[in-house]
Amino acid sequence: MFKAPRGTRDILPQERAYWRYIQEKAGHLCQLYGYQPISTPVFEDYQLFAHAAPDGTDIIKEMYVFKDRSGQELALTAEGTAPICRAYLEHGLFNLPQPVKLYYVTPAFRYERPQAGRYRQHHQFGVETIGDADPALDAEVIELMHRFLSSLGLSGLSIEINSIGCRQCQPAYVEALKKYYVDYKNQLCPDCKVRLARNPLRLLDCKEASCQEIIAGAPKITDYLCSECQTHFQSVQKYLAEMGIVCQLNHRLVRGLDYYTRTVFEAKPEGEGVQIALVGGGRYDNLIEELGGKPTPAVGFAAGIERIIITLKDQNIAIPPLPEPVVYVAYLGAEAKLEAIKLVSRLRHEGIATIQATGDKSLKGQLRQANSLGVKYTVIIGEREMENKTAVLRDMASGEQKNISLSEIARLIKKR
RNA sequence: GUGAGCGUAGCCCAGUGGUUAAGGCGCCAGGUUGUGGCCCUGGAGAUCGUGGGUUCAAAUCCCACCGUUCACCCCA
Incomplete structure (x- = not known):
């Protein structure tokens, strides 16, 4: 007998009711915020994703890459943002009044080992606002995320926020971080030894008990931000406060995709257990330029639909049933x-x-x-x-x- | 990629060496000659994940593989 491939699942009608619920809320809110729907193909030129997430990144290693009959190297969509940026450039959306605000629901594929809330095919609802660096947009996107989650009936969510600087100031911080870590080199867990060499920012993210003390004493990125990034981050926080959005500043929040700059954020459900992020996002002011466009700032988030459904079930939230025949x-x-x-x-x-x-x-x-x-x-x-x-x-x-x-x-x- | 747990009908599961593998949900049928939900009765549905081994005898013990779940890693 055939089975759905490892890490993939069938969405039966009962489950589909959750999807309908989520998609309706998402669509309604996006309309309210002035975001327009867009869809991109399930597969793209492999290089598109390679650009978005350079070498060492796991997301590259986990991609479904294949050649079609003509020998072209393609990849199944690994994340939602890069294709949107590609479409923005390809269709000259930079000719529209900026910023351009878009939302999407897309499957995303990663060759990972499945576990709770982690699949080889999952689905993301995401929004992107492209072409304007105003910190008000960072705040808007975070507010939209917050409203989306609470409109679903979810409670007890925490929003964490941080700024990871820009190309000007981040390198100085990374140097300071490395310098700090050199003294602790021998005490680090094996993973962190690798991180130190390859991706120092991720050192802050380690969950190993032995590394916690070291992290606690590490320099904070917010102390190293250039004045522009400093001002930007302060504005974001000020605007959020005005909106009544409660965020926690988390100096350790760095996020995986390399294209992020300045603001990064995550929303997580409450509970001691596993703290899986339901939504993650941030600003990516360099990505479009790296994809061959003019320097174009942008900010957005991606929400994991399966993870949201898990949380809806955990919190026993009743959803409208599928309509019955009359x-x-x-x-x-x-x-x-x-x-x-x-x-x-x-x-x-x-x-x-x-x-x-x-x-x-x-x-x-x-x-x-x-x-x-x-x-x-x-x-x-x-x-x-x-x-x-x-x-x-x-x-x-x-x-x-x-x-x-x-x-x-x-x-x-x-x-x- | 690393580690751990688990695999018995569509679903939930009992059964830890010995007769035809038990029960619940669901499904089908019957309990009125043309009437649902509750109840009662009956029925269908399982090569006990796969392969190998130990034994007179294996769902039960051992090994391998596969699948699955959870954690690490990473991420939505």
Whole structure:
């Protein structure tokens, strides 16, 4: 038997109700904030993602890379931002009034080892606002994220924020960090030894107990920001305070994608357990230039839909159920079946969600099915009704039923 | 890539060496000659993840593989 590939999952109707809920909230809010929908292909030129996340980054190692029949090297979408930037450049969206505000829902693929909230195919809802460096946009995006999560009914979320500087000031900090760490080189966990050499910022992120004390004494990036970055970050925080958004400053928040500059942020659910980020984002003022465009500032976030669903379930948040059919049409005998088929067709034409009985179940069996489908009405057509062109209309909640002419049924149901 | 736990029907699961592998949910049918939900009865549905080994005898013990879950790593 075939199975869905490792790390992928089928989304069955019951689960799909969560998706509908989330997508409706997301779409509504984006409209409210002036963000427009965009979709990009599931696969892109491999180099697009390679640009977005240079060498050592795990995201590169985890990409699904393949060659098509012409030999072109492609990759399944690994994250949402780079394709949006590509589309921004390709379609000359820089000619529109700036900033351009976009949102998307996309699958993302990473060859990882699956575990709770981590899949090889997951889905992201993301927003990007491109073409303006105003810190008000950082704040707007964070507020949008906050409103999105709380509109879903989630509670107890914490938003963490930090600034990781820009090309001017970050290198000085990295040097200071390295210098500080040299003294502790022998006490570091194996992972951190690698980090020190390859990606020092990530040292701050280590969860190893033995490294915690070292991290606590490490220099803070916010002390090394250039005056522009300093001002920018202060403005972001000021604007957020004005909006009433509570954020925690986390000096250790650095984030994985290399394209981030200045503001970075994450939203996490409460609880001691695993602190998986539901949403992560930040400013990326260099990415578009690195992809071949003019220097173009931008800021955005990506929310993990599967992780949000997990949290909705954890918090026992009731979501609207999928809509149920309204009418079930049962029949007795071959002649009645013909009449039933005609009626079902007519009801559907009238916009009434209808299920047609099939096979040769007993009336009892048909009503059982009608019941489990949750319909409001069952129409029964039998030999007796055939004689005078009527049908029985049964109200499933009350059990009341009456004989009505076949031609009247649609009108009667619509009336109620 | 590293470590740990778990694999018995569609789902939840009992069963730790010995007769036809138990139960619940769900499904199907019957309990009215044309009537659902509750109840009752019956039925279908399992090569006990796969392969190998130990044993007179394996779902049960051992090994390998596969799958899955969780953690690390990384990230949404």
